[in-house]
Amino acid sequence: MKLKIALLAGDGIGPEVINEAVKVSDAIAKKFNHEITWTPALTGACAIDAVGVPYPDETHEICMASDAVLFGAVGHPKYDNDPSAPVRPEQGLLLMRKKLGLFANVRPTFTFPSLIDNSPLKRERIEGTDLVFLRELTGGIYFGEKGRKDDGETAFDTCTYTRSEVQRLAKKGFELAMTRTKKLCCVDKANVLETSRLWRETVQAMEKDYPEVTVSYEFVDAVAMRLVQWPNSYDVLITENLFGDILTDEASVISGSMGLMPSASVGEHTSLYEPIHGSYPQATGLNIANPLATVLSAAMMFEDAFGLKEEAEAIRAVVNKSLEQGIVTEDLVTKESKAYKTSEVGDWLVANL
Amino acid sequence: MKLKIALLAGDGIGPEVINEAVKVSDAIAKKFNHEITWTPALTGACAIDAVGVPYPDETHEICMASDAVLFGAVGHPKYDNDPSAPVRPEQGLLLMRKKLGLFANVRPTFTFPSLIDNSPLKRERIEGTDLVFLRELTGGIYFGEKGRKDDGETAFDTCTYTRSEVQRLAKKGFELAMTRTKKLCCVDKANVLETSRLWRETVQAMEKDYPEVTVSYEFVDAVAMRLVQWPNSYDVLITENLFGDILTDEASVISGSMGLMPSASVGEHTSLYEPIHGSYPQATGLNIANPLATVLSAAMMFEDAFGLKEEAEAIRAVVNKSLEQGIVTEDLVTKESKAYKTSEVGDWLVANL
Ligand SMILES: CC(C)[C@H](C(=O)O)[C@@H](O)C(=O)O
Ligand SMILES: CC(C)[C@H](C(=O)O)[C@@H](O)C(=O)O
Numbered sequence: 001m002k003l004k005i006a007l008l009a010g011d012g013i014g015p016e017v018i019n020e021a022v023k024v025s026d027a028i029a030k031k032f033n034h035e036i037t038w039t040p041a042l043t044g045a046c047a048i049d050a051v052g053v054p055y056p057d058e059t060h061e062i063c064m065a066s067d068a069v070l071f072g073a074v075g076h077p078k079y080d081n082d083p084s085a086p087v088r089p090e091q092g093l094l095l096m097r098k099k100l101g102l103f104a105n106v107r108p109t110f111t112f113p114s115l116i117d118n119s120p121l122k123r124e125r126i127e128g129t130d131l132v133f134l135r136e137l138t139g140g141i142y143f144g145e146k147g148r149k150d151d152g153e154t155a156f157d158t159c160t161y162t163r164s165e166v167q168r169l170a171k172k173g174f175e176l177a178m179t180r181t182k183k184l185c186c187v188d189k190a191n192v193l194e195t196s197r198l199w200r201e202t203v204q205a206m207e208k209d210y211p212e213v214t215v216s217y218e219f220v221d222a223v224a225m226r227l228v229q230w231p232n233s234y235d236v237l238i239t240e241n242l243f244g245d246i247l248t249d250e251a252s253v254i255s256g257s258m259g260l261m262p263s264a265s266v267g268e269h270t271s272l273y274e275p276i277h278g279s280y281p282q283a284t285g286l287n288i289a290n291p292l293a294t295v296l297s298a299a300m301m302f303e304d305a306f307g308l309k310e311e312a313e314a315i316r317a318v319v320n321k322s323l324e325q326g327i328v329t330e331d332l333v334t335k336e337s338k339a340y341k342t343s344e345v346g347d348w349l350v351a352n353l
Numbered sequence: 354m355k356l357k358i359a360l361l362a363g364d365g366i367g368p369e370v371i372n373e374a375v376k377v378s379d380a381i382a383k384k385f386n387h388e389i390t391w392t393p394a395l396t397g398a399c400a401i402d403a404v405g406v407p408y409p410d411e412t413h414e415i416c417m418a419s420d421a422v423l424f425g426a427v428g429h430p431k432y433d434n435d436p437s438a439p440v441r442p443e444q445g446l447l448l449m450r451k452k453l454g455l456f457a458n459v460r461p462t463f464t465f466p467s468l469i470d471n472s473p474l475k476r477e478r479i480e481g482t483d484l485v486f487l488r489e490l491t492g493g494i495y496f497g498e499k500g501r502k503d504d505g506e507t508a509f510d511t512c513t514y515t516r517s518e519v520q521r522l523a524k525k526g527f528e529l530a531m532t533r534t535k536k537l538c539c540v541d542k543a544n545v546l547e548t549s550r551l552w553r554e555t556v557q558a559m560e561k562d563y564p565e566v567t568v569s570y571e572f573v574d575a576v577a578m579r580l581v582q583w584p585n586s587y588d589v590l591i592t593e594n595l596f597g598d599i600l601t602d603e604a605s606v607i608s609g610s611m612g613l614m615p616s617a618s619v620g621e622h623t624s625l626y627e628p629i630h631g632s633y634p635q636a637t638g639l640n641i642a643n644p645l646a647t648v649l650s651a652a653m654m655f656e657d658a659f660g661l662k663e664e665a666e667a668i669r670a671v672v673n674k675s676l677e678q679g680i681v682t683e684d685l686v687t688k689e690s691k692a693y694k695t696s697e698v699g700d701w702l703v704a705n706l
Binding site (some may be wrong): 083088090094120121122124125141142144145146147148150153154155156157158160161162163164188189190191192193194195196197198200201212217220221222223224227228242243246249250258 | 368375437447471475495497509511512514515544545547548549550554573574575577580581595596598599601602603607705
């Protein structure tokens with residue numbers, strides 16, 4: 001099979017972790033007789049530095065012309081203290097989501113038996129946790145009208161959703177639930193927000209099309225609690241953009257494997273795969289960042305974008321093996337193991353595929 | 354001292370836990386020679402049942418004419434499956450907050466040494482946790498314009514803040530920080546939202562008036578993570594209404610003492626004190642609900658509304674004693690202790706004051 005992949009390494013540790021995911025993907029391609037063409041493109045702070053905008057048109061065209069996008073991370077500390085700077089790396093992220101029509105962000109949280117004790121939560125609370133958030137990614141308060149009034153003394157942001165935006169996200173949720181334990185939780189704040197009431201009534205109306213799926217409706221504040229108390233009581237959760245931003249990040253720390261969590265963003269055009277950790281500027285260039293989340297994002301890409309399940313499983317198997325044998329970067333080191341470099345972990349994965 | 358207190362027991366377990374707080378408050382008043390006049394008033398589902406609205410004018414007048422309000426909980430399962438019902442208990446809550454001008458919700462999260470092992474988090478993660486959220490309570494997306502367009506196919510909610518709304522909340526945050534470890538965290542989403550940028554610039558401009566306070570600015574998604582990872586790294590946190598709703602509930606479960614957490618809502622008129630747990634409908638009338646959060650809310654009331662610190666300390670001391678001696682309701686029972694009834698815990702507190 002011929003696989004055309006856009007490679008958006010981004011900023012900070014992005015290039016380093018992407019590099020290892022490319023090595024592993026190439027090795028898998030060789031083993032299974034696929035041919036990958038990687039097309040690198042600029043995004044984030046490095047794009048601003050080079051061409052003045054964080055998501056250049058050329059990058060967009062490369063993404064559109066590819067079968068999948070593998071993404072590292074964007075962000076640079078020089079933008080951190082001025083969130084109102086006219087050009088910022090995050091704007092590129094939002095523009096990319098919008099232009100690629102990436103309306104669903106797929107964020108699994110699961111545990112690795114060998115890493116459970118890294119979690120801030122007690123073992124008995126998280127054992128068996130295996131949940132997936134579908135976060136709406138191109139609507140809501142992120143993209144609604146915003147601005148100032150009264151000489152800048154009043155600020156406003158508008159959260160807007162249409163029924164069809166909710167439907168297309170919820171459809172993915174129901175379909176995903178059908179492939180898992182058939183449990184779907186719709187997270188909203190329908191006791192206060194009109195957009196949440198639209199979400200709830202839309203999902204309620206879709207229930208009849210998926211009679212096998214058990215749907216629950218929970219308020220976002222209650223979910224924020226239960227995620228810490230009983231994360232393993234959830235399976236598939238669907239929610240709007242801002243709630244999803246907060247809750248998926250909260251969920252990512254409960255497993256103790258934050259540095260290992262992959263994600264996908266899917267929608268109308270090319271799908272995008274990326275580790276959930278950020279650009280981790282302090283570690284840039286040190287060859288110490290954990291590449292496994294990016295490698296596992298590549299596995300998601302093989303499975304979901306190309307339908308290559310066996311290839312994906314082979315990647316996951318070798319990642320598990322590296323964890324069991326303690327071939328890990330410093331963030332996962334225990335008393336018994338030593339810290340490997342980013343590139344050493346990648347080399348080991350390639351050698352053991 | 355003469356203390357005029359409005360008593361809003363509300364729904365579910367509200368009346369039962371309020372009853373114990375009244376017993377303890379009366380005992381304290383007797384001991385310290387104060388005279389309390391309690392004026393009961395309807396709110397929540399019981400008010401809807403009685404007079405058709407969840408926060409009747411008469412209740413509001415009673416609150417306005419009192420020196421403090423002691424509040425139980427509102428909510429009834431018959432409203433749960435229909436968040437768009439025309440009259441709902443929560444509307445009473447929002448109307449009450451608005452009409453009483455309760456713009457700051459004070460939500461401490463702290464640990465009780467004897468209960469640390471109840472937490473879903475590991476002991477070493479939460480030991481020493483002692484943080485306070487100041488949640489803005491009468492602005493933001495809760496109170497902005499909301500509705501439908503396009504024949505109901507599009508829904509919108511508007512988040513609005515004015516500089517002076519941010520200032521009055523932030524002022525309380527700085528002042529509180531000055532009485533504690535002088536650390537203040539402003540939680541926002543300034544990389545996306547215009548209202549958050551107003552929050553951030555307003556707080557930044559106030560820093561010079563409180564040179565001793567160290568202020569940090571963190572995004573809401575990052576705080577949702579760090580609250581689980583390192584809750585004891587926070588002290589005072591200020592944030593807008595919706596973020597506060599989510600994060601204060603998340604914070605409440607980390608200590609393992611959710612059933613014990615008090616809160617205050619303060620602002621332009623009479624202040625209100627309430628336990629953070631809800632109306633817990635399943636336990637209604639069973640005399641099993643934990644009254645300690647309400648008793649500790651009464652302690653906050655003595656200290657903050659009346660300036661009676663010694664009285665507050667006496668209440669806290671007897672609550673600690675009850676915990677140490679295992680005089681607790683079933684939610685806190687361990688292998689070594691038996692479960693006491695709600696009213697038995699209250700009796701014990703009164704007897705041991
Ligand atoms: C950087 C920021 C705009 C972004 C978001 O809020 O969506 C990030 O937090 C994420 O979740 O991908
Ligand atoms: C019941 C609801 C409207 C309310 C809120 O969201 O403010 C509650 O969750 C709270 O935090 O007091």
